[in-house]
Amino acid sequence: MTQWHKAEQLMASTHEVLNQPPALENYNVLHADTALQEAIGRGQASWAQKEIAAVGALAGNAQTIQLGFLANAHKPQFQSHDRFGHRIDLVEYHDAYHRLMTIATEHGLHASPWAKPQQGAHVARAAKYYLHTQVEAAHGCPITMTFAAAPALQHQPDIAAEWLPKMLQYSYDPRNVAHTEKAAVTIGMAMTEKQGGSDVRANTTHAYPIGAKGPGQMYELVGHKWFVSAPMCDAFLVLAQSEQGLSCFLLPRWRPDGTKNPLQIQRLKDKMGNVANASSEAELRGAMAWMIGEEGRGVRTIIEMVAMTRYDCMIGSSAGMRQATAQAIHHCQHRSAFGAHLIDQPLMQNVLADLALESEAALTLTMRMAQAMDQRDDPHEQALARIVVPAGKYWICKRTAEHAYEAMEVIGGSGVMENCIMPRLYREAPINAIWEGSGNVQCLDALRAVQKQPESFAALQTELMRVKGVNKALDAAIARLPQLLQQAKEQPFYARQWVELIARTMQAALLQQHAPHEVADAFCQSRLGDVTHLGYGRLTSPSAAQAIVRRAWPQK
Structure with missing residues (x-):
């Protein structure tokens, strides 16, 4: 073999792919969780x-x-x-x-x-x-x-x-035609206006009766909507000012006779994340709509919808955390550095375990609220959800962005490439924290719940008392909640501290009841203990970290 042929072989061998994980695909996501x-x-x-x-x-x-x-x-x-x-x-x-x-x-x-x-x-x-x-x-x-x-x-x-x-059909019809021609429809909502944002009572869109007035009657709506998300939905729940105040309406994209309803999209929003879903600005130029519920009580009518969408924000952000955790652990399972697989290196185990801990805590609180939804006739469950959903929406959604970043850092340079899912998870992470009421709105809503329904905080305390005496850090957190509530009542300036502690304390209590002791105790120590941290990779027990990673990724 000539020197030239040897050199050619060597040059070709430099492109052999080594030490790279396979794509995380073709597995059952449930069975891995x-x-x-x-x-x-x-x-x-x-x-x-x-x-x-x-x-x-x-x-x-x-x-x-x-x-x-x-x-x-x-x-x-x-x-x-x-x-x-x-x-x-x-x-x-x-x-x-x-x-x-x-x-x-x-x-x-x-x-x-x-x-x-x-x-x-x-x-x-x-x-x-x-x-x-x-x-x-x-x-x-x-x-x-x-x-x-x-x-x-x-x-x-x-x-x-x-x-x-x-709405209840298990099918999807994307055609741009009237709902009268469809067997299945989707529904959106359009509440936000540019001058008010979260303050929907400042809305300026007006509703004018076409004939008879009141619930179920037809109105024409004139105004603008700053955010109409998913504008190809077949109808939208909207808020508009009628004679007796802010009222709720169902506004179809097409009139029942098949003519175009003048809900006119002005442009699509150019968003940093959530890009597969269109969000738009729209003008209502005499758009036909039916009044839903009592006139002047539009916020009360639509509030159940808002509560449900906030609950779904908890699910979506928890899902993002889980996918980020799975990607990070899978990467470390296959990637070697400094003579060992990353997943076997102690400092990386600490980071991975902490990511998994946050993910499981988010899931556990979210699924507990799903149980509450299943018991809508139970006063305790209703009261509990009334305070925990805004707290959970605030905390879980807010934690997702840093979680996504940390998982991306675990993966390294390939984790910031657009053919990896991590950039999309990172861009998506802030969306749920902002939409359906930002952090301050959630905190004020939790305060409002306690003021209007004192039984909501009593339900929370009842729930937490089930684990009293199990963990000292958890006991101390439970004891602090009434003090922080009083402080927030007197001055909402302090509401975030109270709401954050509600979420972390509920997560800790649920993990103590349902998760292995390595998970529950690590969470209490790191999120409620004397040296509480909100970053990742600062757990104190190597053996617990190993157990947490094994639980989070049983495919290892």
Whole structure:
């Protein structure tokens, strides 16, 4: 062999791929998640194990995962008019988005607890949503809003009788036609206006009766909406000022006679994340809508929808944490450095265990709220959810961004590449913290809950007393909550400290009841102890860290 041929062989060998993990795909996402499987069991949803596992298999399938990448690579495109000049307000999505929507609706993520009510229905639906949105989160917006709209529509039985059967169909129809031509519909909401933001009582959109006034009657709406998310939904719950104050309306995109309703999209938002889902600004130029619920009580009518969407923010952010944790551990399982696999190196074990700890705590609190949703007739559960949902939404969603960053750092340089899911998880992470009421709004809502429904804080204390005496740090946190509440009542300046402690204390209490002692004690020590930290990689027990990682990724 000549020297030239030897050199050619050597040059070719430099491109051999070594020490790189395989893609995390073609596995069942449910079967890899011990904490989720346990939550399904204690939530009395084992009857849905087969259908949840089917969603888990789809979520881990390489082709489904690719749909998430495609839906985000091809942003929605807005067409205001057709080629003949007719106003159509059409948002065109990539086929991958429609396929993800089809998977979600065919598995009932938008409607199952209402379509098939039974014990554990909300737990089963939450588990499926948690698995499916690990593939792609943005299309969950219309799924969540359709799910959340059902209770609000119940305030107007005559309108609900026409719309609910179509909302509850396990199918998806993306056509840009009137709801009268469809068997299945999706529902959005449009509350935010540019001058008010979260202060919806400052809305300036006005509603004018076409004939008779009051609930169930037809009005024309004139005004603007600063955020109309998922503008291809078939109808939207909106707030507008009528004679007696802010009222709730159902506004269809097309009138029942098939003519275009003048809800006119002005532009699509250019967002940093959540890009597969279109968000828009719209003008209402005499748009037809039906009043839903009591006139002048629009916020009260729509508040159940808002509570449900906030709860889904908890699920979505928990799902993001879980996917980030799985990606990080999987990477470390296959990647070597300094003579050993990363997963076997002590400092990396500390970081991975801490990421897994945050993920399991988020899931456990979220699934506990799913159990509360399943017991809507129980006063204790209702009161508990009233205070814990805003606290959980605040804390879990806020923790997701730093969690995503830390997992991305674990993966290293390849983790910031756009053909890795981590950049998408990182860009998606702040969305749930901001949408459906930002952090301050959640804190003020929790305070409002205690002031209007004192039984909500009593329900929280009852729940926490179940673990009194189990852990000193947890006991101290439970004792501090009434003091922090009094301080926040006197001066809302301190409300965040109180709400954060509610969330962390509830997470700790639930982990003490349901998780292995390594998980529960590590959480109490790190999140409630004398040396509390909110970063990652500062756990104090190497053996506990190893056990936490094994639990988080039993595929190792």
